[in-house]
Amino acid sequence: MASGRRIRRLLVANRGEIAARVVRTCTRLGVESVLAASDADLRSLPARLADRVVRLGPAAPSASYLDPAAVVRAAVAVGADAVHPGYGFLSENPALARACADAGVVFVGPDPGVLAAVGDKLSARAHAVAAGLPVVxxxxxxxxxxxxxxxxxxxxxxxxxxxxxxxxxxxxxxxxxxxxxxxxxxxxxxxxxxxxxxxxxxxxFVASGRHVEVQVLGDGTDAVALGDRDCSVQRRYQKLLEEAPAPLLPARLRRDMAEAALALARHLGYRGLGTVELLVDRERGTFSFLEMNARIQVEHPVTELVTGLDLVAEQLAVAEGLPLRLRQEDVVLTGHAVECRINAEDWAHDFRPSPGQVRRVVLPAGDGIRVDTAVQGGSVVPPFYDSLLAKLVVHGTDRADALARARAALRLLRIEGPATTVPLHEALLADPEFRAGGVDTTFFERFLGAAGPRPVGVR
CATH class of the missing domain: 3.30.1490.20 (ATP-grasp fold, A domain)
Structure with a gap:
C-alpha cells in the first residue's frame, strides 16, 4: 500500500548505473541516499555518490542483491523510510515487497499482489484479456x-x-x-x-513483429501514459538499442496502444512506474500484449528526454502516497531520443563477456547528450553481474537529428580496458535499414549477416 509519509532516507538496493541514477535524483530532491552494496561494489562510483553505504553481503548476487532478508535487514539497520530496488534483481519480487511492508518500510514499486499478478506471465495474460487487450x-x-x-x-x-x-x-x-x-x-x-x-x-511467433512498449505511471486509482518506445533491436531477446517515440507508427495504432496500456493499469489498480510491452504485427497493423514489467526500465531515459520528466522522482512521489502529479494532457512529447546500451562484451568474438579493469573513460558531453554510467578510470568490471557499462542517450529535434548526434557522440566515447559494444552501435546507427526506421525483432540477425568481419580492438 502507499505509505502516506515523506521519504527522507532511501535505501538503494541495486548497483551500477541504475544505483547512480537513483542516488542523483535523491541528491536533487534532498533525500538522504544509502547504498546497499555487495563486497564487489563497496568502492564503486555509486558508493561514492551516496550519502552512506551499508554492506549487503558477498559479491555473489544470491547472497546480496537477490536476498530479500538481507535487503530488509539493511533498510531497518540504517533507519530507511523506503527501499528502491532499481531494475533486475529483486525489483519485481513480491517477497521483497511483502517483507518491506512487514518491517514498516516503503517498497518503491507496486503492491505485492500486483507484482505477483504480472510477474506470472500466464496470470498477466489473463489480466490483459480481462482488461480488453488482445494477446498473442x-x-x-x-x-x-x-x-x-x-x-x-x-x-x-x-x-x-x-x-x-x-x-x-x-x-x-x-x-x-x-x-x-x-x-x-x-x-x-x-x-x-x-x-x-x-x-x-x-x-x-510473429516473424515481422516490432517490440513496442508503453510507459505508464499509476497512483492506485488512475494512471497516465508517458509515451512509447521501440525496443525491436535485440540479440537473443536482449535489447541493445531503444528509441522514443517508436518510429513510423500510425497515429491511430499509437493511440490504441496507449489506451490499452492504461486500461490494463487501471484494471490492476496499478501504483508505481510500469511498462506494458506489446508486439506490433507489421503486416496486419495490429498489436498484442506480451508482458508487463512492474519496475523502472533500463531504457527509461529515452522517455525522460522526450517528456522532460524525472521518472525516479515520480516513483518516489507515488510511493509516498501522493496522487498523480500529472494529467494526461500534461504529457507532451518533444523531439526524439535514442539509447545505446554499452556492454562489456567482445563483438568480434560472439559477444564474449569482457570483465576486468577500466583504464580510462572519456564521456561525450554537449547539448542533448546524456551518459548514465557507474564506470570511471580505475573501475573494475566484475564477472558476477550484468555486463552493462553505460547508456549513451541522445535527444534531437527529430529522429534524423537524434541519430546524427548519437553517431557523433559514439565517436567521442572511450571506455578503455574491457572490450565494449561501442563499435557495434556505430555500425548499427550507420545501417540503412535501421536508419529507415521501424525495424522488426529479426533485424539484428540480418544486420549481423550483412556486417561482415567485425572490428577488433578496445573502445
Missing part, C-alpha cells in the same frame, strides 16, 4: 502432450516461454515440430534453474 495466441504446456495440443492450435514457428521469466530470458524458438520435445525439456530445466519455476507456455 498461446497457452500453458504442462507436459509434451499438452504442448503438442497447444502447438497444433497456435501453429509453427512458436516460442516456448518461462512463466516466471522476464527481460527476454527463458525464451526459445521452435520452427520444426520435431524439435518441440527437446526444446520443451530444455526450457523447463532452464526455467526451474533460473527462476525457481519450471512452468512454461507456448506462444505464436
Amino acid at each position: 495466441p498461446g497457452g500453458e504446456a504442462t507436459d509434451l502432450a499438452g504442448a503438442r495440443a497447444v502447438a497444433a492450435e497456435v501453429g509453427y514457428p512458436l516460442l516456448v516461454k518461462a512463466v516466471g521469466g522476464g527481460g527476454g530470458r527463458g525464451m526459445k524458438l521452435v520452427r520444426d515440430p520435431a524439435d518441440l520435445a527437446h526444446v520443451l525439456d530444455l526450457a523447463v530445466s532452464e526455467a526451474a534453474a533460473a527462476f525457481g519455476d519450471p512452468r512454461v507456455y507456448l506462444e505464436r
Whole structure:
C-alpha cells in the first residue's frame, strides 16, 4: 500500500548505473541516499555518490542483491523510510515487497499482489484479456502432450516461454515440430534453474513483429501514459538499442496502444512506474500484449528526454502516497531520443563477456547528450553481474537529428580496458535499414549477416 509519509532516507538496493541514477535524483530532491552494496561494489562510483553505504553481503548476487532478508535487514539497520530496488534483481519480487511492508518500510514499486499478478506471465495474460487487450495466441504446456495440443492450435514457428521469466530470458524458438520435445525439456530445466519455476507456455511467433512498449505511471486509482518506445533491436531477446517515440507508427495504432496500456493499469489498480510491452504485427497493423514489467526500465531515459520528466522522482512521489502529479494532457512529447546500451562484451568474438579493469573513460558531453554510467578510470568490471557499462542517450529535434548526434557522440566515447559494444552501435546507427526506421525483432540477425568481419580492438 502507499505509505502516506515523506521519504527522507532511501535505501538503494541495486548497483551500477541504475544505483547512480537513483542516488542523483535523491541528491536533487534532498533525500538522504544509502547504498546497499555487495563486497564487489563497496568502492564503486555509486558508493561514492551516496550519502552512506551499508554492506549487503558477498559479491555473489544470491547472497546480496537477490536476498530479500538481507535487503530488509539493511533498510531497518540504517533507519530507511523506503527501499528502491532499481531494475533486475529483486525489483519485481513480491517477497521483497511483502517483507518491506512487514518491517514498516516503503517498497518503491507496486503492491505485492500486483507484482505477483504480472510477474506470472500466464496470470498477466489473463489480466490483459480481462482488461480488453488482445494477446498473442498461446497457452500453458504442462507436459509434451499438452504442448503438442497447444502447438497444433497456435501453429509453427512458436516460442516456448518461462512463466516466471522476464527481460527476454527463458525464451526459445521452435520452427520444426520435431524439435518441440527437446526444446520443451530444455526450457523447463532452464526455467526451474533460473527462476525457481519450471512452468512454461507456448506462444505464436510473429516473424515481422516490432517490440513496442508503453510507459505508464499509476497512483492506485488512475494512471497516465508517458509515451512509447521501440525496443525491436535485440540479440537473443536482449535489447541493445531503444528509441522514443517508436518510429513510423500510425497515429491511430499509437493511440490504441496507449489506451490499452492504461486500461490494463487501471484494471490492476496499478501504483508505481510500469511498462506494458506489446508486439506490433507489421503486416496486419495490429498489436498484442506480451508482458508487463512492474519496475523502472533500463531504457527509461529515452522517455525522460522526450517528456522532460524525472521518472525516479515520480516513483518516489507515488510511493509516498501522493496522487498523480500529472494529467494526461500534461504529457507532451518533444523531439526524439535514442539509447545505446554499452556492454562489456567482445563483438568480434560472439559477444564474449569482457570483465576486468577500466583504464580510462572519456564521456561525450554537449547539448542533448546524456551518459548514465557507474564506470570511471580505475573501475573494475566484475564477472558476477550484468555486463552493462553505460547508456549513451541522445535527444534531437527529430529522429534524423537524434541519430546524427548519437553517431557523433559514439565517436567521442572511450571506455578503455574491457572490450565494449561501442563499435557495434556505430555500425548499427550507420545501417540503412535501421536508419529507415521501424525495424522488426529479426533485424539484428540480418544486420549481423550483412556486417561482415567485425572490428577488433578496445573502445
